[in-house]
Amino acid sequence: MSRKRLQHGDQNGPPTVRTVAALAGVSIASASRVLNGLGASAETERKVREAAASVGYVPNAVARSLQARRTDMLALAVEDIGNPVYVAMMRAIEEVAARAGYRLQVHATGADPAGEVELIDGLARRYVDGLVISPIRVTAAHLTALARVPTPVVVVGSLPDDAPTGARPVDNVRADSHTGVALAVAHLVAGGRRRIAFVNGPLDTVPGAARHAGYLAALAANGLIADPALIETGDFHHAAGREATRRLLDRERPDAILCANDLIAVGALHALLAAGKRVPEDVALVGMDDTDLAEMSFPQLSSVSLGSAERGRIAAELLLRRLAEPTRPAQRVTVAPELKIRASSAHAIAAVPAPRIGETP
């Protein structure tokens, strides 16, 4: 089939600005100007608007993007878009983005570092104006990729302090797990608990490592000695939390359990109730992240909010700000943790504000 290429005059496919211009009897420049609300005479304006309406003209976003060199789209990359923490983050980011006229694209990285790096490198294709990424492990490859990428990126989660702040400034928003854990431990101690177990996720992840360190520090700050037998690790999910707690209970008699995660905590609650323990009378339980799950369990779960939604909101705002102002210095924001006390760890003096770290009892 040797059909000639379509010429401009043809009336195929959706109407373009030239269709409108031709119909209105003006140049495409004038048509474009009217359509964008720039100056034009009343007469031209009328003709163009009529023509556009009559053919149902809608501007093509891709062509506009090419010319404007912006896509009005942001991307979010997290390990698992089903994890409640990331869901909260995503929701906040979507909201900020939508309000600012940006659309949001999501990527599930599956915690594959190679895939994450590929994604970062892919930004050079410029299909997106900016990226929020929350890598669960940060490798050297991440850092070099970040240093050479031409598109603004905000990293949610800790970045090594010696990160090469390459040519491009990378904004960073992080949780303060360390203080968060301290709040929880102080609260449990204030409730008279002394054998405080800790069920953690993998130690080679950013949050796993931070929470482990925080736990040890908090025990010390409260004059307790860390007993390795009270520490269990699994992954960050619910089934792992249940198993880990089961192992723990077979071995020890903790009077409180701190979990690195609400998912783990819900699993722990399961194991505790199944073992006939009363919560909080026999064992107090505290989770982290303060996801929706915390309010949904019974008894309701005390949890340390690390501000997932807040971090998402801030990350999105930093990204927008950088898009507006590409050369401003890189910024690091740490959001303060907050302990939400609920039934799973209630005690007589629950109403007392959690003591500050460093106060030895």
Place this chain on the structure above:
Amino acid sequence: MSRKRLQHGDQNGPPTVRTVAALAGVSIASASRVLNGLGASAETERKVREAAASVGYVPNAVARSLQARRTDMLALAVEDIGNPVYVAMMRAIEEVAARAGYRLQVHATGADPAGEVELIDGLARRYVDGLVISPIRVTAAHLTALARVPTPVVVVGSLPDDAPTGARPVDNVRADSHTGVALAVAHLVAGGRRRIAFVNGPLDTVPGAARHAGYLAALAANGLIADPALIETGDFHHAAGREATRRLLDRERPDAILCANDLIAVGALHALLAAGKRVPEDVALVGMDDTDLAEMSFPQLSSVSLGSAERGRIAAELLLRRLAEPTRPAQRVTVAPELKIRASSAHAIAAVPAPRIGETP
């Protein structure tokens, strides 16, 4: 500032295919061909690859989209991207899309019908190749928008049967709430329950209406008479479920509660336990959607799976299929419900397969 517009020869901004071509000493056509793996002599191939590597050339996705008239991007629009049902759906869609080389864009519509219609109409801007939308209420405006949109759309959820299957075929995947409710009721009846209450979401939503009708029909099929006092409605969330159940318990003595939703069911569980009821001994409890929550509550929650992930997967596949084959006839897929029996409704004969609807005991 009256700086002259950049001319082609300049070496500003990121390298383009002309940069590469110039560097390799070939035409842009040849450069493009090599870069796309089309035919070229070994010599040309080498020169172009070297040039591309030396300047770190990366093709611009927007320009490519403009020329190819496709964006390799799909969109998902749901009321709330935080709702576990939609999260499951989104996860499945993202996976199918990613595997096929598409990216996924998400929109939270906030159940605003006007916004949804605007979104559908916005597809004419062609910033996306296809859309999966799950409107919680379907208005006439939705239907007319669907009929005129130039981009493939898959609707998840029921569509009126008399929907004008406009010029464009709209694929449709739906849950079978009706049968799902029937499974749950039959199971409860088989466990000896007779006063089966129903806590529903709003009746003017697609799922609310379907589940209500299913409940009435299932009671009738099992020879029970519907007691309006056993029916409560709220919204589809956890707090509403708790409140509704509280009201119900103040008034009635149900021996089972069926909830339109796992979120509602978790709220109901809360109210039951807080009221000192034993679950399932005093009151059996069954939710719907079989979200992750069901496994996380204690006791674990029986739930009717309506296949959210499955529906997402199918919707994505239908969309991809239609992109490949735009003119195939519209397809409607209904996914079969499945009752997952867990502790919250366990009974002596739980091992017996749920009786089929229509069998009167």
Place this chain on the structure above:
DNA sequence: CACTGTGCCGGAAACGTTTACAGCCGACGG
């Protein structure tokens, strides 16, 4: 030796916008 394929190559058009620039025309001030 003339003719016809066959591969490669480069020029240029096309995708659908926005916008710099120059031209035109009427008004207005000197």
Place this chain on the structure above:
DNA sequence: CCGTCGGCTGTAAACGTTTCCGGCACAGTG
């Protein structure tokens, strides 16, 4: 009466690709 100015307008370039098509060199065939 002339110069300038300001408002509109149209031409064309640009954003960065892909691809149609014509041309050219070379090999193979009669």
